Amino acid sequence: MTSPHAGTARAHLFNDRTVEGYRRAMAEGSARVADRIRRADRPFSGVSPERLAPEIAAIDLERPLHDHAAALDELERVYLRDAVYFHHPRYLAHLNCPVVIPALLGEAVLSAVNSSLDTWDQSAGGTLIERRLIEWTAGRIGFGPAADGVFTSGGTQSNLHALLLAREEARTEASPARLRVITSEAGHFSVRKAANLLGLGPDAVVTVETDDERRMRPAALARELDRRHRAGQVVMAVVATAGTTDFGSIDPLPEIAALCEAAGVWLHVDAAYGCGLLVSRRRRHLLDGVERADSVTVDFHKSFFQPVSSSAVLVRDGAALRHAAHHADYLNPRRMAERGIPNQVDKSLQTTRRFDALKLWLTLRVMGPDAVGELFDEVVDRAAEAYDLVAADPRFEVVTRSPLSTLVFRYLPPDGPRHGGLGRKLADDANLYAREALAASGEAVVAGTTVDGRHYLKFTLLNPETTLDDVAHVLDLLAGHAQRYVDDLAPLAGSPEVTHVCS
Secondary structure, three states: OOOOOHHHHHOOOOOOOOHHHHHHHHHHHHHHHHHHHHHOOOOOOOOOHHHHHHHHHOOOOOOOOOOHHHHHHHHHHHHHOOOOOOOOOOEEOOOOOOOOHHHHHHHHHHHHHOOOOOOHHHHOHHHHHHHHHHHHHHHHHOOOOOOEEEEEOOHHHHHHHHHHHHHHHHOOOOOHHHEEEEEEOOOOOHHHHHHHHOOOOOOOEEEEOEOOOOOEOHHHHHHHHHHHHHOOOEEEEEEEEEOOOOOOOEOOHHHHHHHHHHHOOEEEEEEOOHHHHHHOOOOHHHHOOHHHOOEEEEEHHHHOOOOOOOEEEEEOOHHHHHHHOOOOOOOOOHHHHHOOOOOHHHOOOOOOOOOOHHHHHHHHHHOOHHHHHHHHHHHHHHHHHHHHHHHOOOOEEEOOOOOOOEEEEEEOOOOOOOOHHHOOHHHHHHHHHHHHHHHHHOOOEEEEEEEOOEEEEEEEOOOOOOOHHHHHHHHHHHHHHHHHHHHHHHHHOOOHHHHHHHO
8 A cells, every 4th residue: 555645755755856856955955054154153152962952852753844944944953053163263173174165066966876885886987986086095195006995984994994904914924812003102092993893902002102293203113013023922013193183293104114114014004184295285295105004094084175074095005905805696796806897895894885085086176186285285384383373372381393283282370379379280170171161152162182191272273264363362262261260269279178189
């Protein structure tokens, strides 16, 4: 029996009979977003989970609105009004970039066509476009013609994929219990997460010390490689970082590559953040040595101004991707591989997978790589100016100058009898308070981290529209919030309870 709602339901399917409805809905939706972007005078509303959650929980999903305009009105209230807008020049928190219009065009196209990039018979030209982009990226890295790779959901998946390949390459020599991964103290948490997912022991990831610029020390790596060899353990991979999350630091890749080559160890370079240097005409040299890696992570949705998600893992020798291959009779039987049918599922950890490569393709075809590189160079320039500004400001201390676009710093309460009794913890608490108060105001958004056990603030600049005046304004806001916190505690400086808590 046909449902009485069948005709209404079919009216919502996107096909040759509903293209006009599609045009109207897309136009109305894009108009709402454009209007919100045009009117946004701050990056965040400051809404709290406690305030917003009841609104969303009260929506009855069993009772549809039957109207695009009504649904968009509701969406305005529960999402667009309080969304965090990365395009705003005073969003300075995480590795979230504003996006370019050609990539948004690609997002609209790929969502509507809905290709799945696992097999040729689901994607055709999409498969070849993705492969061409992998080839292009490999060329930018400096890999040779044997290189290959695949798009992923992000840096965490790319790092997992690379370490899976490294583990399989090493398993001929050692049991999993003897395998080790070496990375720096500033390496990404996903390295340890990947080791857990790959079934390695809790001690599998070994960290080595960094220098004053938060880069891996090659001498420390050499000692660790020797120590693990003498202990009868097998280092399955060394993970170097080209753009650490906190400091944007780039490990000394040529020295690390030489050590890995001498030891016969797989080198993976996590360039999720630093991959923007691949299209920089002024800073490409900062990635020298990356071409000697066995695998590389790139996140186009960090420094190529792409919408999430758009990432890839690349290998110098494409034969290593065989470790991720599995043939299913219904999907990609071996006879298809023997016939040379290009199925991307043969390389990927995913099966069904979006055509995220299209966003980068249209970006390169409309703008070109030099234009993307210019945008990335602008944010790196701005971060260098921001470092000079903060370093000269007596209200703050800064950790180190980043080669990319981050800035780690903290507010320092002024010295004097009013605050001297509160101890070192006062600075930690003041910085934590300042960040939270700023977010609650919605006037700007900044990140936070810990350095040597102390709380710091962090700017991540990825918006070329951010000016030095924006940075200075946010610094004033942070200092104001932190100083108010200090002043509120100052009358209690002599209290034993406060002295105990803040010492």
